[in-house]
Amino acid sequence: xxxxxxTQFSHGGGCGCKIAPAVLSNLLASMPxxxxxxxxLVGTDxxxxxxxYKLNERQAVVxxxxxxxxxxxxxxxxxxxxxxxxxxxxxxxxGTPIFALAVVGMPLDKLPGExxxxxxxxxxxxxxxxxxxxxxxxxxxxxxxxxGLVGLxxxxxxxxxxxxxxxxxxxxxxxxxxxxxxLSAGLKKGSLSAAGYAEMLRWTTMLNRAGATLAxxxxxxxxxxxxxxxLAGHLLEMCRGSGLGAEVRFAQLPLIEEAVRLVREGxxxxxxxxxxxxxxxxxxxxxxxPEWQRKLLTDPQTSGGLLVACAPEAxxxxxxxxxxxxxxxxxxxxxxxxxxxxxxxI
Numbered sequence: 001x002x003x004x005x006x007t008q009f010s011h012g013g014g015c016g017c018k019i020a021p022a023v024l025s026n027l028l029a030s031m032p033x034x035x036x037x038x039x040x041l042v043g044t045d046x047x048x049x050x051x052x053y054k055l056n057e058r059q060a061v062v063x064x065x066x067x068x069x070x071x072x073x074x075x076x077x078x079x080x081x082x083x084x085x086x087x088x089x090x091x092x093x094x095g096t097p098i099f100a101l102a103v104v105g106m107p108l109d110k111l112p113g114e115x116x117x118x119x120x121x122x123x124x125x126x127x128x129x130x131x132x133x134x135x136x137x138x139x140x141x142x143x144x145x146x147x148g149l150v151g152l153x154x155x156x157x158x159x160x161x162x163x164x165x166x167x168x169x170x171x172x173x174x175x176x177x178x179x180x181x182x183l184s185a186g187l188k189k190g191s192l193s194a195a196g197y198a199e200m201l202r203w204t205t206m207l208n209r210a211g212a213t214l215a216x217x218x219x220x221x222x223x224x225x226x227x228x229x230x231l232a233g234h235l236l237e238m239c240r241g242s243g244l245g246a247e248v249r250f251a252q253l254p255l256i257e258e259a260v261r262l263v264r265e266g267x268x269x270x271x272x273x274x275x276x277x278x279x280x281x282x283x284x285x286x287x288x289x290p291e292w293q294r295k296l297l298t299d300p301q302t303s304g305g306l307l308v309a310c311a312p313e314a315x316x317x318x319x320x321x322x323x324x325x326x327x328x329x330x331x332x333x334x335x336x337x338x339x340x341x342x343x344x345x346i
Contacts, residue, residue: 004115005073006070006072006074006115007188009069009070009107009143039053040052040053040054041053041160046162046163046241047237047241048162048224049064049088049092049093049224050062050064050089050092050093051063051064052095052157054157058156059155059157060154060156060157060160061152061154062090062095062152062154062155063153064089064150065103065148065149065150065151066149066151067086067103067146067148068146071302072197072200072201075115075118075122076119077122078119078122078147079118079123079124079125079126079147080122080125080126080201080204081122081201081204081205082122082123082148082149083100083122083123083124083125083126084207085227086151087100087127087130087149087208088207088208088211088303088304088306089151089225090151090152091153091212091225092211092225093155093162093215093223094159094160094161094212094223095160095211096154096155097151097152098152098154099133099134100127100132100133100149100150100151101137101152102137102138102147102148102149103137103138103146103147103148103149104120104137104140104146104147105145105147106140106142107142107144107145111145130207137150155212159216161214161221162222162241163234163237163241164222164241165241166222166238166241166309167242167244167309168244170309170310170311170312170335171310171311171312171315171332171335172246172308172309172332172333172334172335173309173310173331173332173333174254174305174307174308174330174331175307175322175326175328175330176203176226176301176304176305176328177253178253178254178256178299179255179256179260179296180299180300180301181269181299181302182259182262182267182268182295182296183197183200183259183262184269184302185269186259186267187200191267192258196258199256199257200256203305205303207326208326209325209326210306210322210325211223211306213321214321217310219313219317220308220309220318221309221310221311222241222242223308223309224237226305226306226307227300227304228300228301229278229298231296231298231299231307232283232297232298233298235248236279236343239282239342239343240341242309242341243341244338245336245337245338245342245344246335246336246343247334247335247343247345248333248343248346249334249345249346250297253296254333259296263292263295263299269299269300271300272298272300275298280298282341282343283342283344284343285345286345289345293345297345306322318330
């Protein structure tokens with residue numbers, strides 16, 4: 001089992017295997033209009049993290065699914081990362097997970113049963129940490145290993161946090177550092193250190209449980225999680241949903257130290273380039289910004305942090321909530337501005 005490298009089966013691992021934003025938009029544009037009942041509080045209109053369906057005045061269901069190909073070689077770690085990433089979408093909407101269903105696709109002729117079992121064990125361990133059961137799922141025989149979850153949660157309809165509620169003057173806060181995609185690229189190239197791998201696991205297996213508590217704060221206006229489209233892509237979605245622009249100070253971004261070293265040496269994912277091709281025209285960089293900075297802004301984050309837009313007076317409370325719930329330091333990175341939905345990086 002130790003000789004099998006899961007990433008050898010992946011053409012793009014983790015959230016780096018997501019369909020590029022521009023391609024996805026074109027595909028969704030051809031979908032016929034579906035039913036839009038009044039109870040569907042959040043659907044596909046704003047490219048949000050999960051669907052939200054109102055059951056009554058006090059309860060709404062949060063539903064999402066997320067799965068991908070291996071981002072690491074260790075099967076147990078792969079399961080943990082995939083499960084953490086899937087549950088993040090529930091937390092990002094302000095919800096509390098209640099149970100999950102497993103999504104399993106495995107090349108049965110290439111992977112022994114004990115490897116597949118370890119992947120499932122890793123996912124189950126994260127669900128236990130979140131306090132929920134894996135209550136079922138579906139499995140198929142495929143060419144590349146795929147694992148993830150359908151995540152179900154509950155939220156008070158009045159406390160739903162979408163990516164479309166930001167207000168002019170809101171402060172932007174990021175709860176995890178950037179660079180996971182670069183670390184994954186370094187792993188595949190054999191240039192990631194043991195310390196870098198440990199740092200990668202630390203962030204990708206940290207549940208974004210602060211999202212459920214942040215939902216109780218009325219001064220928190222919008223939340224999304226930063227995943228496959230990178231910080232720039234997901235912030236642009238918040239801009240478009242909210243009808244505002246945004247400004248980010250690059251020097252204030254939390255960055256994984258080894259990821260900075262690797263990207264300055266030319267290590268990056270192919271998804272980073274695809275992301276920039278999809279939405280780069282909506283991003284304004286300073287004229288002399290080096291290419292490595294652009295790659296960090298577009299780096300696909302697997303199980304990335306929450307991006308929070310809140311009133312200035314709520315900044316300390318948000319940072320304290322993240323510290324208490326997750327044991328890490330969130331960082332102020334910018335603000336929301338009046339104007340066209342564009343991102344300016346200074």
